[in-house]
Amino acid sequence: MPTPLRDARPWPGASAVAAALLAVAALALAGCATQATTAAAAATPAAAEQRAPVTLLVSIDGFREDYLRRGVTPTLSQLAAGGVTAVMHPSFPTKTFPNHWTLVTGLRPDRHGIVGNRMESPERKAPFTMATDDPWWWNGATPIWVDAEKAGLRTAVMFWPGANVAIGSMEDAEGRKQVQGTRPSDWMQYHQAITDVQRVNTVLDWLRRPAEIRPRFLTVYFERVDAAGHDHGPDSAQTTQAVAEVDASVRALLAGLKELGQPANLVIVADHGMAATSSERTIALDQLVDPKLYHLVETGTFASIAPQPGMEAQVEKALLVPHAHMQCWRKADIPARFHYGSNPRIPPILCLAEPGWLVQASAPRKPATGGNHGYDHMAVEMNSLFIASGPAFATGRVLPDFDNVQVYPLLRQLIGLPAASGVDGDGAVFRGAFSRR
Numbered sequence: 001m002p003t004p005l006r007d008a009r010p011w012p013g014a015s016a017v018a019a020a021l022l023a024v025a026a027l028a029l030a031g032c033a034t035q036a037t038t039a040a041a042a043a044t045p046a047a048a049e050q051r052a053p054v055t056l057l058v059s060i061d062g063f064r065e066d067y068l069r070r071g072v073t074p075t076l077s078q079l080a081a082g083g084v085t086a087v088m089h090p091s092f093p094t095k096t097f098p099n100h101w102t103l104v105t106g107l108r109p110d111r112h113g114i115v116g117n118r119m120e121s122p123e124r125k126a127p128f129t130m131a132t133d134d135p136w137w138w139n140g141a142t143p144i145w146v147d148a149e150k151a152g153l154r155t156a157v158m159f160w161p162g163a164n165v166a167i168g169s170m171e172d173a174e175g176r177k178q179v180q181g182t183r184p185s186d187w188m189q190y191h192q193a194i195t196d197v198q199r200v201n202t203v204l205d206w207l208r209r210p211a212e213i214r215p216r217f218l219t220v221y222f223e224r225v226d227a228a229g230h231d232h233g234p235d236s237a238q239t240t241q242a243v244a245e246v247d248a249s250v251r252a253l254l255a256g257l258k259e260l261g262q263p264a265n266l267v268i269v270a271d272h273g274m275a276a277t278s279s280e281r282t283i284a285l286d287q288l289v290d291p292k293l294y295h296l297v298e299t300g301t302f303a304s305i306a307p308q309p310g311m312e313a314q315v316e317k318a319l320l321v322p323h324a325h326m327q328c329w330r331k332a333d334i335p336a337r338f339h340y341g342s343n344p345r346i347p348p349i350l351c352l353a354e355p356g357w358l359v360q361a362s363a364p365r366k367p368a369t370g371g372n373h374g375y376d377h378m379a380v381e382m383n384s385l386f387i388a389s390g391p392a393f394a395t396g397r398v399l400p401d402f403d404n405v406q407v408y409p410l411l412r413q414l415i416g417l418p419a420a421s422g423v424d425g426d427g428a429v430f431r432g433a434f435s436r437r
Contacts, residue, residue, distance in 0.1 A: 053263040053391050054207065055414040057219040058253075059103075059160070060246055061096060062226025062373065064234060064273035065383040072244035075251040076387060079266065083389030084433045086399035088407075090272045090384050092338045092377040093302060096226070097130055099271035099404060100161040105141035106408030106423030108339045110346070113140030114162075118298045119345045120306075127297075130161070135169040135181055138162050144411050145184045148217050153415055156186035156206045156215035158199050163187045163219070186215060196222055196249040204256040217415045220253070222246045229274035229371040234381070239274075239371075265390030265414050269407060272373040275301075275381035279364040281357045283326050289318035296361055297347050301374030303359040305349040315349065325354040338377070339424075355379045394435050402429040 065087050068077060090099045091108045095117045098109035109115045114137070119128035128137045145155040146167050157163035166181030186206055188194070203220050228242035250268070257264050285291070285303060293311040297304040307315040319328040328351040334341035341350070353359045355375045375382055384404065392414060409427030412420060419427075 049211070049261070051211075051260075051262050052216075053265050054215065055217045055411065056203070056253075056264045056266050057103075057217070057411065058250065058266060058268040059100065059219065059221045060225055060268065060270050060385060061221065061223040062229045062272065062274050063243070063246070063270035063385040064229075064381065065270075065385050067225070067234075067239075067243045068385065070240055070243060072240055073247040075247045075254065076268070076385075079250075079268065079389040080387045082395050083266075083387060084393050084397045084399060084430075085388075086386050086429075087401045088269065088384045088386035089401060089403050090377050090382055091404055092340050094272040094373045094375055094377050094382045096271050097161045101138075101141065101143070102404055103269060103271070103407050104143040104145070104160065104162070104411070106405055106420060106425050107141050108405060108424050110340045110343045111141070111424065113137065113343060113345060115340070115343050115345045116298050116304065120297050120347075121345055133165045135165050135167060138165045138167060139169075142167060144408065144415075144417070145217065146182045147412075147417055147420075148415060149182055149185065151417060153217060153417075154186075154213065154215045155184040155217045156203070157184040157219045158188055158202050159190045159194075159221035160219045164189050185213075190221075192223065196224065196246070197252070200249055200253045200256065203253065204260065207257070207260055207262050217411075222249060225270075226274070231370055233276045233369055233371045234274040235276060263391050265392045266388065267407065267411065267414070268385065268387040268389075269404070270384040270386075272384055273380075273382040274371045274373055275355045275375060275379070277356060277358055277370055277372045279366070279368045281325070282364055283323070283351075283353060283357060283359045284361070284363040285351075285359065286362045288323070289315055291361065294349075299360050300358060301353050301372050303351040304347040305351065306347040307349070312348070319349060319351060325357040326351055326359060328352075352376065355381050388430075388433065392434055394433055397433055399429055399433060406430070 068080060091102045093109065093116060097117050098114050101112050101114040102108055105112050117130055119137070124134065124136065143162060145157060145163070148155050163184055164187060166183055168179065169181030170179040188202065199220055203218055206215050206218065224242045225239065225246055228236070228239040232238040293308055294315050295306045295308065297306060305315065320330065328349060331341040331346050331348055331350060334350055340346065351359050353375065358372065373382060403425070405423070405425035406427055406429050408423060409419060409425050410430050413427065
């Protein structure tokens with residue numbers, strides 16, 4: 001049996017003891033509440049740390065400027081309306097590698113040396129392709145992340161042509177390293193299998209780091225719009241879908257930045273636009289001149305051609321005359337507005353197609369449609385996306401059209417590097433683009 005209670009009345013002093021116990025309990029609860037508040041604050045980076053803005057350069061390969069008006073880009077359209085936007089003209093040739101290198105060096109392709117997606121030189125056995133990381137091809141210019149790293153500003157590059165190259169490194173023709181070069185503190189070798197979700201998450205993971213190893217300048221690259229444009233043409237439903245998908249990736253990036261409490265100045269660019277092409281609009285070079293008389297370095301929207309030794313006169317006679325939908329020049333005679341033709345890596349003759357046409361070695365064997373770029377950099381089909389948004393920028397500002405060499409001075413200003421001398425852009429177009437807050 002349970003022991004009966006002997007006295008139901010409080011024992012002497014019980015009230016005082018109870019009061020003391022209540023006081024201790026209250027202090028314990030207060031302590032728990034304080035710990036919970038502290039933990040909640042620690043879980044919210046914005047409450048625990050006032051972060052300085054980072055600069056984030058976003059490349060959407062092949063995003064033609066007018067894609068922004070297709071009604072499928074709520075995120076990008078909102079950033080444009082609430083920030084700074086403009087029509088941006090790429091540099092010639094309007095190809096991926098030359099223009100990505102221009103955006104981060106401030107030099108046009110003729111000066112920085114990446115004059116095409118494919119190049120040849122007697123000084124190297126292997127040609128330059130979009131998989132080349134031999135620094136010999138890249139050392140003609142210094143990208144912004146090298147200057148930033150040397151100034152003590154940590155950088156992180158989630159794909160960008162040239163980011164995997166040790167800039168300044170010297171290697172012989174056999175690839176034996178002579179001098180060490182500089183890369184970003186963090187970088188990833190490009191692989192198309194790495195999804196847009198993984199790319200965004202990688203950038204956000206870099207920004208979760210402690211302040212002492214957190215990057216101040218970052219890039220991220222998306223190629224799906226360009227791929228859809230090539231495969232299906234710029235006016236296709238597939239390209240519009242790709243535009244919508246990359247908009248969602250930017251939305252996820254913004255959401256992640258907000259969750260981290262990380263302010264960011266975003267500079268969102270494209271390297272070129274896109275024009276619709278068809279096998280029915282092809283110029284076959286072998287129908288104009290005997291292929292035995294020349295060597296083709298690159299074909300497509302333009303052809304770069306090297307006559308065989310002693311055959312220069314015959315090739316020039318066939319090509320340097322009026323042609324429907326194509327114009328050819330000796331490299332020294334390329335019109336000055338292209339800012340192209342002095343670099344030794346450019347072959348002796350350039351033949352440029354009219355937008356929508358292609359220059360090929362021979363006529364296509366089967367019908368095909370799609371899209372391409374590489375045309376006149378002032379053609380409307382080549383117009384590129386530009387949006388800048390963040391605490392540094394004014395709101396609702398539409399700038400006059402500008403050349404993409406202006407982006408580099410802007411990036412230097414955003415990350416606190418001094419203005420560079422000897423580059424092709426001065427950043428003057430952005431003088432009215434900054435916030436006065």
